[in-house]
Structures are given as C-alpha cells and as structure tokens.
Amino acid sequence: MDTRIVLLEAALKVLEDEGEALFSTRRVCAIAGVSAPTLYHHYGSADGLLSAAIAEAFAQFLESKRSAAQSSDPITALREGWDDYVRFAAARPRLYAAMMGRVLGGGDIPAATQAWALLIERVGAIAAQGRLAPPPAEAADLLWASANAASLLFVTARVRETPEPAPATLERIREGAMRAVLNAEPKGLAP
DSSP states (O other), X not given: OOHHHHHHHHHHHHHHHHOGGGOOHHHHHHHHTOOHHHHHHHHSSHHHHHHHHHHHHHHHHHHHHHHHOOOSSHHHHHHHHHHHHHHHHHHOHHHHHHXXXXXXXXXXXXXXXXXXXXXXXXXXXXXXXXXXXXXXHHHHHHHHHHHHHHHHHHHTGGGSSSSSOXXXXXXXXXXXXXXXXXXXXXXXXXX
16 A cells, blocks of 8 residues: 555544544554654655645545435435534544644635535525525524534533433434524425
C-alpha cells in the first residue's frame, strides 16, 4: 500500500482513538510503521498530516451522506441524511469533534462545503414541492443546527450520566426540526 495512504489511515485512527488534543506524530508513525522523516516527506508537518486526515474524514462523511439518502421523496431523504449525520458522529465522536474544530477554526475544507451544498439541494427539493415553511437558508440552518446538537450528545457523553442519548431523544430533536421547517400541506402550488 502507498505510504501516504498508510500514514493518512494511521492519522485517522489516532484521531478516532485519542482525539485531536492527544494527536501525536509519534503515535501515527508507530501505527504506520514508518519513521518521522517519512511522515514529514509526505505531509511536510504534523499539521499537514492532521489537515489531510480531517479533509479525508470530511470526504468519508460526505460519501456516507450521499449514500444514505436512498429515497426519491425529498423529505424522507432529508431524514435519512440527518440520521446518517448523527450516526457518523456517534460512531466517531472524537473524529467528529476534530472535524468541527477545524471548521470553527476557519479551515477551508471542500467536502464540508459540499456537504452544506447537499443539504441546500435537499431543502430546495422540498421548497419546490411547496412543503417548506421558512426560507430555504433558514430551514437549512435549523436542520444543520439540530444535527450538530444531536451529534454533540455523543461528543459530550462522558460528562453526562448516560453515555449515549436515548434513540427517542434523537428522534425528538430531528422531528422538532422537521416540524419547524415543513408545512403541514403543500403551499403555493397550482392545482
């Protein structure tokens, strides 16, 4: 296997197991079975490797979101995408936290921008059916915020009494957001 890919996979493993705060090139090199000069040859610096790993995590996240929404109904597809978003964070909470940290830090991550565009596309399909209550940008913000709020329950699990949120809690968050953005009946469409 390509050394660059081996290093990237090792970096993702360290992020998933340890989180960004404990990210160590020494640990990455041990997992990859390479020396530090090899890492620096391929990625230039620890931050270069970390940036590449987070970009790869976002690419995996985006691919998962694209695959998750199987329904031709845009409302069902939106729910499927929301659920997939939260599942990703639940399965990889430390990696998710590192990804969001990079976004909050102003990182330019094309796959993150594409994930947002995918949400806008799904919201637009609902608007085209006359089922969207607020303007599309507001609806997208509400849905994005609700998915991130639900995801943070997994990131912060160790500080709460229950290690994982109840499925009913996640459903209430999702459905609360869906009720906030959907009209009960299509509006503005000619018969």
